[in-house]
Amino acid sequence: KQEVTQIPAALSVPEGENLVLNCSFTDSAIYNLQWFRQDPGKGLTSLLLIQSSQREQTSGRLNASLDKSSGRSTLYIAASQPGDSATYLCAASNDYKLSFGAGTTVTVRA
Amino acid sequence: DAGVIQSPRHEVTEMGQEVTLRCKPISGHDYLFWYRQTMMRGLELLIYFNNNVPIDDSGMPEDRFSAKMPNASFSTLKIQPSEPRDSAVYFCASSLAGNYNEQFFGPGTRLTVL
Numbered sequence: 001k002q003e004v005t006q007i008p009a010a011l012s013v014p015e016g017e018n019l020v021l022n023c024s025f026t027d028s029a030i031y032n033l034q035w036f037r038q039d040p041g042k043g044l045t046s047l048l049l050i051q052s053s054q055r056e057q058t059s060g061r062l063n064a065s066l067d068k069s070s071g072r073s074t075l076y077i078a079a080s081q082p083g084d085s086a087t088y089l090c091a092a093s094n095d096y097k098l099s100f101g102a103g104t105t106v107t108v109r110a
Numbered sequence: 111d112a113g114v115i116q117s118p119r120h121e122v123t124e125m126g127q128e129v130t131l132r133c134k135p136i137s138g139h140d141y142l143f144w145y146r147q148t149m150m151r152g153l154e155l156l157i158y159f160n161n162n163v164p165i166d167d168s169g170m171p172e173d174r175f176s177a178k179m180p181n182a183s184f185s186t187l188k189i190q191p192s193e194p195r196d197s198a199v200y201f202c203a204s205s206l207a208g209n210y211n212e213q214f215f216g217p218g219t220r221l222t223v224l
Contacts, residue, residue, distance in 0.1 A: 031210075031211065032210050032211065032212075034212065034213065036215075042217065042218075043201060043215045043216055043217040043218050044201070044203075044215040045215075046212060046213065046214060046215075049210060049212045051210055089153070091153075091213075093211060095166075096141060096158065096160075096165075096205075096207075096211050097155055097158065097166065098143075098155060098213060099155075100152055100153040100154075101152075102152050103152070
């Protein structure tokens with residue numbers, strides 16, 4: 001069974017600082033890895049999807065890397081803003097099924 | 111384009127009552143997923159469908175839970191009878207196999223069973 005872990009559970013940074021969010025998974029035979037954002041009381045918004053054959057994916061200030069051999073993915077958010085405050089979840093896909101980490105709750109202080 | 115649509119957004123019911131949650135996936139998507147989110151257990155996959163056929167229901171917690179997908183644009187998750195421990199946020203998601211199965215989530219239904 002795929003186990004996904006996210007460290008740290010919470011993070012508080014001043015505005016402008018770069019964010020580094022970590023995700024690890026136990027089964028390296030993944031189809032893809034997806035990063036989501038969840039605002040309080042809201043649904044999940046897909047941020048980035050990294051295919052198993054890719055090493056990284058970028059969208060604006062967001063960059064996600066994937067190292068299947070070590071079972072790790074990292075989400076980088078450059079020049080953080082208060083609007084980036086949310087919970088970030090990573091999910092590993094095996095056979096079309098997503099296994100989620102518990103998330104990292106980010107607070108960006110103005 | 112409309113995203114995944116779920117109804118109702120909030121449901122409050124009493125223990126023992128039947129609850130039906132509804133989902134309309136993104137048009138053209140061939141996979142549909144039902145998830146449950148709780149503080150204790152996080153996000154868990156309950157069941158998923160491919161082309162309206164249930165593929166894996168191993169995450170369904172008990173026989174009280176059932177899900178159907180009568181056509182490509184509609185799915186239901188039913189709980190009968192409901193219990194207080196079923197209180198959670200239930201999400202529906204859909205994806206397209208040809209798009210690397212990137213999953214798109216609905217806004218969720220917050221269920222409270224008293």
